[in-house]
Amino acid sequence: MITNHPTTELLTEYATGAMSLAPLISITTHLQFCEHCRDAVAGLNALGGEFLGECEGTAISDRLLADTLDRLDEEPLPETIEAAPASFAIDAALEEQLPAYLHKFVGRSPLNWRSLSSSLSVAPISVGETAYELALHKIDAGGTTPSHDHRGMELTVVLKGSFSDEHGVYHEGDFLIREPGHVHRPAAAQNQACICLSVLEAPIKLQGLKRVLNPFMQFNPS
Amino acid sequence: MKEQTGPDWNALLVRVGSHQDKSAFGALFAHFAPLLKGFLLKGGGVEPEQAEELVQETMIKVWRKAPTYAPAQAAASTWMYTIARNTRIDWLRKHSKRNQQTDELVAEDLFDENEASSPFVALIQNRNAGHIKTHLKELPQEQLQVLTLMYFQGKSGQEVADELNIPLGTVKSRVRLALQKLKLKLSPTGEDRKVVYAQ
Numbered sequence: 357m358i359t360n361h362p363t364t365e366l367l368t369e370y371a372t373g374a375m376s377l378a379p380l381i382s383i384t385t386h387l388q389f390c391e392h393c394r395d396a397v398a399g400l401n402a403l404g405g406e407f408l409g410e411c412e413g414t415a416i417s418d419r420l421l422a423d424t425l426d427r428l429d430e431e432p433l434p435e436t437i438e439a440a441p442a443s444f445a446i447d448a449a450l451e452e453q454l455p456a457y458l459h460k461f462v463g464r465s466p467l468n469w470r471s472l473s474s475s476l477s478v479a480p481i482s483v484g485e486t487a488y489e490l491a492l493h494k495i496d497a498g499g500t501t502p503s504h505d506h507r508g509m510e511l512t513v514v515l516k517g518s519f520s521d522e523h524g525v526y527h528e529g530d531f532l533i534r535e536p537g538h539v540h541r542p543a544a545a546q547n548q549a550c551i552c553l554s555v556l557e558a559p560i561k562l563q564g565l566k567r568v569l570n571p572f573m574q575f576n577p578s
Numbered sequence: 579m580k581e582q583t584g585p586d587w588n589a590l591l592v593r594v595g596s597h598q599d600k601s602a603f604g605a606l607f608a609h610f611a612p613l614l615k616g617f618l619l620k621g622g623g624v625e626p627e628q629a630e631e632l633v634q635e636t637m638i639k640v641w642r643k644a645p646t647y648a649p650a651q652a653a654a655s656t657w658m659y660t661i662a663r664n665t666r667i668d669w670l671r672k673h674s675k676r677n678q679q680t681d682e683l684v685a686e687d688l689f690d691e692n693e694a695s696s697p698f699v700a701l702i703q704n705r706n707a708g709h710i711k712t713h714l715k716e717l718p719q720e721q722l723q724v725l726t727l728m729y730f731q732g733k734s735g736q737e738v739a740d741e742l743n744i745p746l747g748t749v750k751s752r753v754r755l756a757l758q759k760l761k762l763k764l765s766p767t768g769e770d771r772k773v774v775y776a777q
Contacts, residue, residue, distance in 0.1 A: 361767040364757065365735045365750050373663040373685075374734040380688050387690075392766055395702055398652070399762035402706045404663065405656030406714060407729050413612030414619055417630060421607050424634050425600060428641050457690050483683060531767075 358390050360530040362511075367393060371400035378488035378555045381461060382511045382531070385553055388455040389513075389529025453516040453551055462492070475499025475544070489556040495519055495544035503541040508557025510534040517550035519543060585609070587654035595644030606654070607637055614662055621666075621730040636665045643686075650700040653707060664689060666732065709761040721756035724749055 362370070362383055369375045370383045387394050446454075446463050454462060467479040475496040483490055492515075495501055512532040519526055521540040526532060534540065544550040585605060593602040611633050618629040639661050647657055664685035717725075727738045735753070739746040757764055 361765045363750075363767055364754055364765040367765055368728060368753055368757075369734050371663075372728045373667045373732045374728065374737070377683065377688060384688060384690050392763065395699070396763040396765060398699065398702060399706045399757075399760075401652065401660055402656045402703065403710055403714075403725070403760065403762065404659035404729055405653055406707070406710045407726075408610075408613055408617050408659045408662065409655035410714075411613055411616045411620060411730075414616040414626075414629075416611050416615055416633065420611060420630055420634060421604060424607065424637050425604070427634070427638055428600070428603075431638065431642060460687060 358392075358527070358529040358531075359524075360526060360532055361390065361393055362386060362531050363533070364396075366533075367396050368400055371397055371404060376487055377483050377485045378490040379511055381458075381483065381490060382513050382553060382555045385455060385458060385513045385515070386529065386531040388457050390531075450551075455515065458515075458553065461490075467492070469494070473502050476501040487557070491554055491556070493552045493554050495542060495550045495552075497544055497549050498546045499549075500543040501541060503539060505539045506534050506536050506556075508536055510557070511555040513553045515551045515553055517548040518545045519550040519552070520545070588649040591640075591644055591647050591654045591657070592649060594641065595647050603637075603641060606640070610655075610658055611637060614658070617662065617730065618666070621732065623731070632662075632665055632669055635669070636662045639665060639686075650703070652703060656703075660689070663732075670732075706762060713760050717756055717759060721752045721759070724752045725756055728753070 366375075366379070366383060370380060375383070387397065446459060446467070450462075450467075451459065461481055461483060465482050467481075469477045469479045471477045476499065477494050479492045479494075481490045481492065493512075495517075497517075510533075512526075512534070514526050514528050514530045514532075516528060518528070519542045521542045523540070587606065587609065590602040590606050593599045594606065614633045614636055615626075615629045618624050618632055619626065624632065636658070640658065643661065647654075652660075667685040714722075723742070724738055727733045727741065728735075733741065735749045736746055739749045742749075754764060
């Protein structure tokens with residue numbers, strides 16, 4: 357059962373279009389799992405619809421409808437929108453683990469898995485945004501990650517498996533918000549690897565003995 | 579009230595999707611294009627000519643996406659709102675100096691509007707619409723102001739806080755209070771949930 361959700365503020369910024377791409381993708385990913393938040397977003401969208409429906413109309417140019425109709429003739433016939441095919445094949449085993457929604461982002465460039473510690477690996481996903489780093493993280497079954505601090509906010513959605521840290525156990529669909537200064541040490545469940553989608557505001561900083569690894573964690577979003 | 583006494587916008591939108599009916603599209607255009615323009619101008623940051631460009635973009639997407647419209651999931655005005663919001667996001671990204679991205683990602687890829695909804699979505703939708711209509715006029719000015727800045731101008735909570743010179747926490751609580759008054763669902767995760775720090 358999902359027990360961790362985006363805050364109402366994040367859902368509102370999502371529905372009003374105030375959010376950057378990477379956090380936006382993390383929210384939509386959570387919505388793939390969470391009926392409650394889908395209903396909340398439906399309500400927020402309905403409020404947008406009410407604002408639109410009741411706002412004061414402004415006269416438009418006489419030609420605009422005719423121009424638009426002309427342009428419709430150039431449009432291909434309306435048909436059910438199909439998801440753009442991924443440019444790169446995703447590893448079939450991985451594809452099975454990810455919600456279909458994510459395939460179009462994950463398949464945009466080859467995934468480059470890099471090992472951060474003996475049981476933690478990361479694969480950046482490029483969405484052409486520099487303010488955030490979007491990535492898949494994988495913790496091997498039974499693996500523990502180095503304890504780390506966050507210099508910026510981190511949003512995490514559990515996609516497959518589960519992990520735990522000092523504060524709780526997180527399952528598929530759980531949405532976690534980690535604030536700067538928050539140190540934690542996630543560990544995957546014994547029986548299954550854990551795959552998460554994460555959005556980092558700034559590179560994370562390792563604590564303790566593994567600090568030497570730190571430079572390698574500053575992967576470049578491109 | 580308009581939606582109950584005027585033309586059935588939902589039905590017209592379905593007709594555009596199922597029959598590529600240009601007269602139905604024309605009726606939707608006559609009603610929604612001025613609203614869309616008014617909505618965009620109220621948000622500011624857009625010149626009237628650009629607003630018309632955006633209105634046209636939005637209406638062309640409406641034409642193209644109409645076959646995916648499901649009246650059980652959203653009223654026509656709600657669906658139009660999401661298309662207009664996405665169009666504005668793409669437009670702002672294209673014109674942003676910070677984002678030199680050359681890729682072809684568009685907002686409609688990000689939102690995944692067609693995701694499966696709950697089985698009671700039609701019920702919830704009707705209930706939401708009723709509550710919003712009834713209670714929106716009763717919202718205290720300070721709550722309405724925050725929602726207006728967020729919806730019309732696409733401002734984040736922090737940007738609203740900066741503009742009104744109030745703490746972010748106040749913005750969050752006004753949003754929450756307003757949504758409660760409108761009887762809309764909030765996130766199950768409380769905003770004031772204490773983040774536990776290990777050190």
